[in-house]
Amino acid sequence: MGVPVRRFDAVIVGGGGAGLRAALQLSESGLKTAVLSKVFPTRSHTVAAQGGISASLGNVQEDRWEWHMYDTVKGSDWLGDQDAIEFMCRKAPEAVIELEHFGMPFDRLENGKIYQRPFGGHTQNNGQTPVQRACAAADRTGHAMLHTLYQRNVRANTQFFVEWMALDLIRDADGDVVGVTALEMETGEVFILHAKAVLFATGGAGRIYAASTNAFINTGDGLGMCVRAGIPLEDMEFWQFHPTGVAGAGVLITEGVRGEGGILLNSNGERFMERYAPNLKDLAPRDFVARSMEQEVLEGRGCGPNKDYVLLKLDHLGPDIIKQRLPGIREIAIKFAGVDPIKEPIPVIPTCHYMMGGIPTNYRGEVVIPQGDNPESRVNGFFAAGECACASVHGANRLGTNSLLDLVVFGKSAGDSMVEYIKNEMPTWKDLPADAADRSLARIARLDGQTNGEEVADVRTAMQRTVQARAAVFRNADNLSKGVTEIQQVAERVKRTQIKDKSKVFNTARVEALELENLIEVAVATLIAADARKESRGAHAHADFPNRDDEVWMKHSLYYGDERRLSYKPVHTKPLSVDYIPPKERTF
Amino acid sequence: MKKMRFSIYRYDPDKDAKPYMQDYEVEIGPNDVKLLDVIVKLKTMDDTLSFRRSCREGICGSDAMNINGKNGLACITDIADLAEPITLRPLPGLPVIRDLIVDMTQFFKQYHSIKPYVVNDSPRPERERLQSPEDRKELDGLYECILCACCSTSCPSFWWNPDKFVGPAGLLAAYRFIADTRDEATSERLDNLEDPYRLFRCHSIMNCVDVCPKGLNPTKAIGKIKDLMVRRAV
Ligand SMILES: Cc1cc2nc3c(=O)[nH]c(=O)nc-3n(C[C@H](O)[C@H](O)[C@H](O)COP(=O)(O)OP(=O)(O)OC[C@H]3O[C@@H](n4cnc5c(N)ncnc54)[C@H](O)[C@@H]3O)c2cc1C
Numbered sequence: 001m002g003v004p005v006r007r008f009d010a011v012i013v014g015g016g017g018a019g020l021r022a023a024l025q026l027s028e029s030g031l032k033t034a035v036l037s038k039v040f041p042t043r044s045h046t047v048a049a050q051g052g053i054s055a056s057l058g059n060v061q062e063d064r065w066e067w068h069m070y071d072t073v074k075g076s077d078w079l080g081d082q083d084a085i086e087f088m089c090r091k092a093p094e095a096v097i098e099l100e101h102f103g104m105p106f107d108r109l110e111n112g113k114i115y116q117r118p119f120g121g122h123t124q125n126n127g128q129t130p131v132q133r134a135c136a137a138a139d140r141t142g143h144a145m146l147h148t149l150y151q152r153n154v155r156a157n158t159q160f161f162v163e164w165m166a167l168d169l170i171r172d173a174d175g176d177v178v179g180v181t182a183l184e185m186e187t188g189e190v191f192i193l194h195a196k197a198v199l200f201a202t203g204g205a206g207r208i209y210a211a212s213t214n215a216f217i218n219t220g221d222g223l224g225m226c227v228r229a230g231i232p233l234e235d236m237e238f239w240q241f242h243p244t245g246v247a248g249a250g251v252l253i254t255e256g257v258r259g260e261g262g263i264l265l266n267s268n269g270e271r272f273m274e275r276y277a278p279n280l281k282d283l284a285p286r287d288f289v290a291r292s293m294e295q296e297v298l299e300g301r302g303c304g305p306n307k308d309y310v311l312l313k314l315d316h317l318g319p320d321i322i323k324q325r326l327p328g329i330r331e332i333a334i335k336f337a338g339v340d341p342i343k344e345p346i347p348v349i350p351t352c353h354y355m356m357g358g359i360p361t362n363y364r365g366e367v368v369i370p371q372g373d374n375p376e377s378r379v380n381g382f383f384a385a386g387e388c389a390c391a392s393v394h395g396a397n398r399l400g401t402n403s404l405l406d407l408v409v410f411g412k413s414a415g416d417s418m419v420e421y422i423k424n425e426m427p428t429w430k431d432l433p434a435d436a437a438d439r440s441l442a443r444i445a446r447l448d449g450q451t452n453g454e455e456v457a458d459v460r461t462a463m464q465r466t467v468q469a470r471a472a473v474f475r476n477a478d479n480l481s482k483g484v485t486e487i488q489q490v491a492e493r494v495k496r497t498q499i500k501d502k503s504k505v506f507n508t509a510r511v512e513a514l515e516l517e518n519l520i521e522v523a524v525a526t527l528i529a530a531d532a533r534k535e536s537r538g539a540h541a542h543a544d545f546p547n548r549d550d551e552v553w554m555k556h557s558l559y560y561g562d563e564r565r566l567s568y569k570p571v572h573t574k575p576l577s578v579d580y581i582p583p584k585e586r587t588f
Numbered sequence: 589m590k591k592m593r594f595s596i597y598r599y600d601p602d603k604d605a606k607p608y609m610q611d612y613e614v615e616i617g618p619n620d621v622k623l624l625d626v627i628v629k630l631k632t633m634d635d636t637l638s639f640r641r642s643c644r645e646g647i648c649g650s651d652a653m654n655i656n657g658k659n660g661l662a663c664i665t666d667i668a669d670l671a672e673p674i675t676l677r678p679l680p681g682l683p684v685i686r687d688l689i690v691d692m693t694q695f696f697k698q699y700h701s702i703k704p705y706v707v708n709d710s711p712r713p714e715r716e717r718l719q720s721p722e723d724r725k726e727l728d729g730l731y732e733c734i735l736c737a738c739c740s741t742s743c744p745s746f747w748w749n750p751d752k753f754v755g756p757a758g759l760l761a762a763y764r765f766i767a768d769t770r771d772e773a774t775s776e777r778l779d780n781l782e783d784p785y786r787l788f789r790c791h792s793i794m795n796c797v798d799v800c801p802k803g804l805n806p807t808k809a810i811g812k813i814k815d816l817m818v819r820r821a822v
C-alpha cells in the first residue's frame with residue numbers, strides 16, 4: 001500500500017509570522033504552494049508576542065539603521081553574523097512600513113505616525129542614550145502582526161493545510177531536499193508532499209525547559225526533522241531567559257513594561273539594576289538583566305516566602321498608561337499572578353524564552369552546511385526562516401523586538417530566494433527516493449506497536465527537569481557534564497515511549513509522542529553544545545569560564561545528531577556595505 | 589490533596605457508535621490553577637482524551653469549549669470558580685471531530701466571507717499611512733479578537749443558519765475593517781452584508797457578549813453596522 005503523494009512547487013512548514021510572510025511571496029508569484037501548520041495559523045505562537053517590532057523609523061527621536069545594527073551586534077555579544085545583521089537592520093523600516101500598509105493596527109503618535117517605545121538595548125549613537133525603536137500595537141504586537149499576515153494571505157488565496165504535522169524531511173541521494181512527509185491529524189493519514197523547494201518556519205522549542213514562556217506546540221519539530229535528516233544545528237547552547245516571566249506560571253510580561261518605565265525591585269525595595277547597569281539600568285539586554293536578577297536571589301535578596309523571585313513595579317505609571325499601553329499585561333497579571341499591576345508589583349523570574357540557535361542559514365534564507373572545504377554550502381531545495389533558523393542575527397543573545405523583525409525580513413527574503421530557485425533552477429521535480437516515507441512510517445509503527453514502554457508525559461517531564469537544572473541561567477562544568485549524561489539517558493527512554501490511544505482520528509497522544517522525538521533532539525544538542533563551550537558569551541554564562549574568549553570561541557557551533565558530535569564555523573565579520581564592528585567589552 | 593469530579597463529553601468516531609459522558613476524578617495539586625492545567629493532567633491519566641490547546645494564556649484561541657454550560661477558554665478559567673462535577677462539552681453547534689475538538693470550517697468560512705483584510709488600492713506612500721490616535725482608538729475592542737468561536741457557537745442565530753448568518757465573530761471583524769480609516773471598501777462591505785441573513789439574523793440576544801473571553805462586544809459592532817446601513821438607505 002503506497003503512501004499518497006501530492007505535488008507542489010513549494011511547501012512551507014509553519015504558519016507563524018515567518019511562514020506567513022514567506023507564503024505571500026510564493027502566492028503572489030503564482031507558484032503552487034502548500035502551507036502546513038499544526039494549528040490554525042493565527043494560533044501559532046507569534047500571536048503571543050507582546051512588546052514590539054524594531055525598526056529605526058525615528059518617529060520619536062532620531063534613529064539610524066547603523067545604530068540598530070550596532071546594538072544588535074553588541075547584544076549578540078559578537079556572535080551574530082554581521083552581513084545578516086546589516087541586511088535585517090537596513091530592511092527593518094521598509095518591512096514595518098509594509099506591515100502598516102497591510103493593515104496592521106499599530107498604535108499611533110499624535111502626528112499619526114507609528115508609535116515607538118523604548119526597549120532593552122536599543123540606543124542612539126552606538127550605546128549612548130536609549131532610543132524609542134520598538135513599533136508597537138499596545139502590548140499585543142504579535143497578535144496584531146500575525147492576524148494581519150494571515151488576513152493578507154486570505155487575500156492572496158494562499159492554500160493552507162491546517163492541522164497537518166510535518167514528520168520528516170525527504171532528501172534524495174544527492175542530499176537535495178525534495179519534500180516532506182506529513183500527518184493529516186483529522187484522519188491520521190500520512191502523505192508525501194513532493195516539492196521543488198521546502199521552507200521550514202516551525203518556530204521555537206522552549207518546551208525543552210520545565211518553565212518557559214513558550215506554547216505547548218513549540219516543540220522544535222523543524223530541528224528534529226533536520227537532525228534525523230543529517231542536517232546540523234547551529235549555536236544550540238544559546239537560549240534566552242526572559243527576565244520577566246510570571247513566577248510560577250511562566251507566562252511572559254513584556255520588556256515593554258520596563259520600556260514604559262516599569263522597574264525591578266529586590267526584597268529591600270532597591271532598584272538593583274542601577275548597580276549592575278548604571279547607564280541602561282532596567283533596560284539593559286536580557287541576558288544581563290536575567291543574570292542580575294539571579295544574582296540578587298542567590299545573595300538572599302529575593303522576595304516572597306521562599307525568597308525566589310523579584311518584583312516588577314509599574315503602578316507609578318498610573319492607570320491611564322497601563323490601560324492604554326499595557327492592557328494585555330494587566331490582564332495577564334490579574335489572571336496568572338493574582339495581582340492588579342495598577343496597585344501592586346508583579347512577582348517575576350527569568351524564564352526560558354527564545355532559541356538563538358537553529359537551522360543554519362544565510363541571509364537569503366538558504367540552508368547552508370559544511371561540505372568539502374566550504375563551511376556554508378547550500379542544501380539544494382531547502383530554506384528556513386524565523387525562530388527555527390539561525391541566520392545568525394541574534395548570536396549569543398537576542399535583542400527584544402528583533403525576532404518579529406527577523407520573521408518578516410527573513411520570511412520575505414527566504415520566499416524570494418525560493419521563487420528564484422524554483423523559476424531559475426528547477427524546471428521540474430527531482431524524483432522522490434524509493435524510501436521517501438519509510439522513516440516516518442517506521443516511527444509511527446514503532447509507536448503503535450510499543451509494549452512495556454514508557455509514558456510520554458513521564459519522559460517529557462524527565463527531559464524538562466534535566467534541561468532546567470543543567471542548562472540554566474548560570475552554568476558550570478560539573479552541572480553541564482552531568483547534564484550531557486542524563487539527557488542521553490532520557491533520549492534512550494524516548495525510543496520506548498508508548499501510547500494507549502490507537503485511534504486514527506485526531507490522535508493528540510500520537511502527536512505529543514512524535515513531538516517529544518523532536519524535543520529530545522533539541523535538548524541533547526543544547527547540552528552537548530553548552531558543555532563544549534568553555535567561555536561565557538551572551539546567554540551562555542559559564543561559572544568556570546567567566547570571560548568571553550574571542551581568540552578561541554568567536555565561532556558558531558554545529559551539532560550533528562547522528563554521532564552527537566560538534567564542529568565549528570567562523571562568524572561572518574564582513575558586513576555587506578559598512579565597516580566591521582570589532583568586539584568590545586560589553587557594559588551597559 | 590483535594591479531589592475534583594469531572595464529566596466530559598467523549599466521542600471517537602473510530603470506535604464509538606455515539607457520544608457519551610465520561611466521569612473522572614482527579615487530584616488537584618498546588619499547581620493546578622486553571623482548568624487547562626487539570627485537563628492536561630487528566631490526559632496524562634487517559635491519553636485518549638482529546639482537545640486543542642497551545643498558548644495556555646488566552647491569546648491563541650485554541651481551547652474554547654463549553655464549561656458547565658457556558659463557552660470559555662480552559663486556560664484562563666479558574667477551577668476554583670467551577671461547580672462540580674465540572675461538565676465539559678465541545679462548542680455547541682459545530683460538528684464534533686472527536687471529544688472536545690470541533691470542526692471549525694463553517695466558522696472560518698464566515699470569517700473569510702467578510703474579506704478580512706484592509707482594502708486600499710491607492711498608491712502606496714513611501715512611509716506609513718497616517719492615522720490619528722483617535723481614529724486608531726476606533727479599532728480597540730475590535731482587532732483583539734482571537735477567533736476562538738466562543739461567541740458564534742453560543743449564538744442561536746448561528747446555530748440555525750451557520751451557512752447563511754455571518755455570526756458575531758465575523759461581523760465584529762467586518763466592522764473592524766469598516767472602522768479602519770485606511771480601508772476604502774466600506775460600501776462594498778455593506779453591500780456584502782445587505783441580505784436577510786448575513787447581518788440581519790442578529791436579534792441582539794447578547795449571548796456573544798456574555799461569553800467573549802477577551803471582553804469584546806460583537807453586539808455593539810453589529811449595531812454600528814446596522815446604523816450605517818440605515819444611514820446610507822436615507
Ligand atoms: C510570550 C512571547 C512574547 C514575545 N514577544 C516578542 C516581541 O514582543 N517582539 C519580538 O520581536 N519577539 C517576541 N517574541 C519572540 C517571537 O514571538 C517568536 O520568536 C516568533 O514569533 C516565532 O515566530 P515563527 O514564525 O518562527 O514561529 P511560530 O509563530 O512559533 O510558528 C511556528 C509555526 O510552525 C508550525 N509548525 C511547527 N511544527 C510543525 C510541524 N511539525 N508541522 C506543521 N507545522 C508545524 C506551527 O503550527 C506554527 O504555525 C516573543 C515570544 C514569546 C514566547
Ligand code: SF4
Binds near residue numbers: 756789797
Ligand atoms: S447579539 Fe446577535 S450575534 Fe450576538 S448572540 Fe445574539 S443574535 Fe447572536
Ligand code: SF4
Binds near residue numbers: 733734736740799800
Ligand atoms: S469576538 Fe470574542 S468570543 Fe468571538 S471569536 Fe473573537 S475573541 Fe472569541
Ligand code: FES
Binds near residue numbers: 643645647649650
Ligand atoms: S490555549 Fe491558547 S487560548 Fe487557551
